[in-house]
Amino acid sequence: MKESNNILIEKWLQGTLTDEERSQLQASGELQKLERLDRAIQAFKAPAYDVEQELERALAEDSTPVVSMYRHVWKAAAVFVLITAAVVLYFFQAPQATTVMAEAQNTELHYLPDSSKVWLNAGARLTYNKEQWNENREVALTGEAFFEVRKGERFTVTSEPGTVEVLGTQFNVRSYNEYYEVACYEGSVRVANIENKIILKPNQLARSLDLAPLELRNISAMNRPAWIAEGLSQFERVPFKVVVKALETQYGITISPVDSNEMFTGSFPNNNLNVALDAVMIPVGYAYEIAGDEVILKRE
């Protein structure tokens, strides 16, 4: 009864109830409750919006558009960065280590030997030892990645600012130098840094800045992090400089000078640099210029 009502309620929401189903829902008293709620909810309708009047207001407040004058392309700088990255990468690989990377503006789905899945966000790097995988499920991560781990022996993700240990579960790790954040989506995970350890349940998140003790927060229930589900990088009260680091990693650019100690809440898209920069810089009060791979900030 309850079960069939749920289907009827879905149909009611979609407006596809047949007459017969309608009377069935009515007989159980559900229809009346639904209709009452639907009537009552109308009281919360947004007040009318006068487009013409608001447009007049917008035009009255207008200012002269800012003329941007930049776009020197520093190709040499780009090449230098690439070569440095390649050299660094080469020397950091342990023998027989498998390394997977996601390039700027790309995400990468990678299957580990036991078919556990890892989604790497742009600029993330994952290293592990294929030969010893059965004895030792351990990966090293820099940047951001989401893990869907097969049930089995202990699985460990080490990053410079902390480690995560799990048996089988889903979780997201963000490690940008001084910022470390682990969010649990399924099962439970144990997060540790040099200060303390925290056990996370689904929809909980542990984070730490500058190796401070990990703190626990609740997050809204989701199946996947926003960067996978919606192609967005999301932040909730995260230091501005960390958001800048995330932008740099996402787009393979450098941003300077950063002199803000503000906390940032918001998101930026992972596929459009201009919109992303606007989304982050405008609320904080920065103007910017893009010169090749460099973004120069100016206080507005």
Next chain:
Amino acid sequence: MEKDVCSEKVFSELFKNYSEELYKFLYYKYGAQYNPRDLVQDAFSKLWDNCKKVLPEKARGFLFTVANNLTLNVISRQKTAWSYEQLPHSGNTNESPEYVMEEAEYMDQLQEALDSLTEEQRVTFMLNRVEGKKHQEIADMLGISRKAVEKRIYKALAILREKVEGL
């Protein structure tokens, strides 16, 4: 189409196309207390400041992202419960005092229930049930799948009912 937003004509066109949609999005997502009308103005003023950099076809995405982040940054400084603009009420009714009391209580509970929804659930639910937007329209507006829209609406309804009916 013109190549940037720096003409008054293009700007006005964009304003007519998107400002109301943006206003409703902000209103249902964050509430009347954050002055969605002013936030729309701010977002368009940022668009004007950056008109050289934004192509008209990217303007909608720009406006939504900027408005959303402007709001979030206000909120992170002063978080309050979701509220709505109360419409003037005629004091003159034929209903019994008990009925009026019961209705008032129901509405109070409903507002609390709306506040308890996630922003995503609320904006999706209200756009559908109050603004009469189709699932596909909402999906396009929020950049999510139609299935996700339907799930959110269903979930929101279940939460609202649980809170107001005590199921």
